[in-house]
Amino acid sequence: MNLLVEINHLVHKRTDDLLELTEDMEKEISNALGHGPQDEILSSAFKLRITRGDIQTLRNYHWLNDEVINFYMNLLVERNKRQGYPALYAFSTFFYPKLKSGGYQAVKRWKKGSKVHWSLVAIDLRKRCLKYLDSMGQKGHRICEILLQYLQDESKTKRNIDLNLLEWTHYSMKPQEILQQLNGSNCGMFTCKYADYISRDKPITFTQHQMPLFRKKMVWEILHQQLL
Template sequence: MEQAALSSSFPSDQYSTQALLNPTHGSCSTLQSASMTGSTCVSHSAALPHRQTRDTLLADSMQQCRKAEEMHNMLSQRKNKEHIYAWKHKAKVREDRMKDREAVMKELFDLRRASGFKSNYEDFKSYIDYQARLQHLDDRDTLSPSASLTDLRLKEDTPSLSHRHSFSDYADLPFLENAKKKLLRTLASPPTKPFSTYEWLRQEARKKDEEIERRFRPSLPKSLPPEMDKQVDIFLAKNGVISKIAREQVCDKDLSRLLPSQWLNDELINFYGAMILERSEACKENPGANGRNKPLNVHYFNTFFWSKLQGEGYERARLAKWTKKFDIFSKDVILIPVNHNNSHWTGAAINFRRKRIESYDSMNLDRHQVFKGLRHYLDLEHQNKKKKPFDFTGWVNHCPDDTPQQENGYDCGVFTCQFLEALSRGEMFNFSQRDMAYLRRRMIWEIGHAKFLDVP
């Protein structure tokens, strides 16, 4: 009778009995469940080995579980813990990579200098880093205009737009090695295959015409006259609004972007465009006004035009209203500044005189999106205003190989302004990278007075 009562107080199956008596065999959760439900209860403490009570046995089991968990956590932390010399190894790897990158950068600089690059090594590094970023955006198929610099200036987390900025994360060692290989292939490439006789004669005649024009056209001065240079310093020392023209205005923070190594913003480019437009309108009433000869009949679209065209489209952006008061098809040239992905400025034009969609890029990158976008706009605008598709017969895409090129990572805005200004007069470009310091000072004087300086 006693034996039956004693046996009934233990678990019915052999496994659960072993789990109760041996905490290491089985899970702790099983024991906890047993204690809570009472499914395995001992009616007489003397029946357990070593006179252990149920509570003592469960407490020992729980303690062993906690120790096992602590050991597991300790082992996990030990696996994730870095070696005591890991930081030294990582620092050495970074140092070696930087040395290799610098060595290839210097080799590339020497090669570019041998092929005509004029700027110093620091400017060259900023140029390569900038080129790498633009190439990275192009490879991701995102080199399309985004919100303009004005919109993004409202955010406090975009300091890179206001000063010289390095994109060395993009110009890594593989990029530099690839650039070096491309340059070596270019330098070692055979001479260009000769044109046909007729084409060769046309090319030679064009070269002679350009050479004659260069000889008769004086080069830009190296600096402003002393009195004008003093006025530039006065403008830079002012606070608040510096100058106004039409609906545009420039304040002290905007004007300071024309100091060396700064990126230009919407305010500066739109102010310069408003000056171009005002000069064109004035010359229709008074030919020869404003100093520079023969300004064309042009219209200037501000920096928001392209971002709206690409971001919203012709209909949604209501671009038809932009030309409600004039006929673009009666103009000689339509001038358009283009902001690519908030990283780069280029100039574009719809040239009705020469039947060309034109793109001028100081980094010489592929601009097929500009040609495609402007052709699409031209067709939709013609259908809206003339009620029929635009006739593109004879029209070509124009992107000249001799477009002046920048040699750093921050002068694209100045190049763009000078592209648009020269196009508004139908003139060839007579500036290069070496003129940027002078042109920045001249633009400060011109914007401060809201008129163009009468120089070549």
């Protein structure tokens, strides 16, 4: 299952990725990751509800689920509405599987209204290119082709304009070009951080060793519905 991030004119904006958590933040995070009713709603926004069970997929070595990833992507979109950030649209994690199985007719109204390997496709409208990012080094040539056809269908339907596909390129980033995960459980975190860095036009410089901190920060960010 793949997540799509669509990006417009990008502007560099630096934030401190080394921010340490306070004692109060650590306690709040620990409480959310601790014992309690699995169906207890801990955060609600973007027409999404995050339960304690969802939050607990952010424990170390756990696989992130759709709810957590979709919520985090919406936080990125909200951040990028501020001045100085690029225009950003993040598709739901359910978008690509629906597009692949049902074609354009299955998703043409999309923007209106288990253990899976996570990867990311970033569409840069400035450069007319699609990049596939996979923290396990897999290639996404066919995925990019399907999404490029979606862009063509969307342009015809919404703007009555045919894209010149010869002007578009797509590319699977190689393992030596982007940081790779060192275990079998961090693909969701890598996907989220790829999106975070790309949406700030920032080089991807984080490492596997930062994942425990990133997981904790994401718990706090989801609880408070804002990025650190």
